[in-house]
Amino acid sequence: MIHHKQFKIKHSFSKGLNQILKHNNSKDDGFTIIESLVGMLVASLLVASIAPMILLSTATRLQSRRVEQGSQAAKSFIDAVRSGRIAVQSSDSTDEYIKTINAEFKKYDPSDENTKRSLEKNPGDYLINDTDDKEMPAPQDATGLYCFQTDGFIRTPFNCANDSNNQKDQFYIQASRIIVENSGPEDGYRLAVRVYRKDVDFDQTVVASVASIEPSKKTQTIVTNGLGNKQAPVIELTADVIKNNTTFLALCSRLGNAAEKDCQN
Template identity: 35%
Template sequence: MINPQKQQPLCQSSDAGFTIMESLMAMMIITILMLGISPMIVLGVANRVQSRRVELAVQAARAYIDGVRSGAIDHPEHTLEMELDGGKNRSEFAKTEAPKPSNLTCDKNDYCDNKSNKSIYCVDLDDGVCSSDSSRDLIIQAFRSITASGDPANNTDKSYFLGVRVYRADAFKDQGELKIGEKGDKAKARGPGLSDRKAPLVEMTTEITTGTPSYSRFCDRLGCN
């Protein structure tokens, strides 16, 4: 007769799995690590977004200058009563006041205003119009010196210095004053990161010449020796 053997109870081990306390500790450690690296992640994303925005602003500024130079875009009417022969008054020219904030609704690739005291141009990047509610659209402020002849309306000699600033369209949304560059005397792009929304993304100054100026005239304007 075979005697049935008693079944041995299973041996329980302390290594069978995580306890609730161990799980909570692991979650706490992961949370602390995430809190430590999250600012770097946010800053990295902000850098990429702002760098891309500055890149688009530079492209918009160059396209606008090329359009004015070729005649595809009308010359800005905002004219400063100064001629920049020999580089004189360049610093004052670059310190031209920023446009005033206003609610914008402008057609794509057209002037929102083109007057003697304000010339702003729409660069649409989303829905066919520029709006001060858009964080993607760009607004170009353009201003120029008087022509080489001293007459802004003169059609025979339209050589002049052109200043260009590119702002985000949503910088015009509220009543906070728009800003100009910190130095105001040379072209530059704003740095990446969480920059000031009211500051220009890029500033440029160039010379527009519709005719073929003589070498002597060119030297007079740029200060050749």
């Protein structure tokens, strides 16, 4: 009798357990079509919301790297000019390889107020301009431009213009010299440099900064959500190039320093 009761209890327990397991299995059979569609919709919304941030971050990182490389190209070019590895004119002085602009740049005279300059009052005397023939207008083609290659080699304007499809070329470099009037060969000069991307389209308008009348900076911005403005320079800068015998007075005359006693001494 006792054995029979134990058998009934075990049978009832086993039956109940099977029903519970069967019930749970029916719930875990899988997602319904509606549940799957809702899940896909939620995932799509999440991806769509973060996609612009990912694109902006990626584009900004690439543009920042491009500006950094352009700055390195400009500095390499300036160092090459200073060391004489890039000639600025022919040995007989008949040909200018790097064009002179601002040939009438006034020499500083402490007694003449018109020759005193400051970055605030005369930005065009310190920055590169794109205003008239005396300045450095934006290039219209590759003529006169240097090519900076990925391996650091700088090609001359002649080779650069006649072989513009070189795969190693990374940037175009535009350069000019700002020389004070009546200055001697040992007085030095200011070197103006613009760096453009190699994919600049010369069939479209190429832009540059304007500083003489209404200052307008037109270099490429680091923050971008696309490929950046390839028609604008990556960087614009000026650097003083001095010779072995360049005097402080010559440098002072070029900069238009307002410290009269310093220039006179």
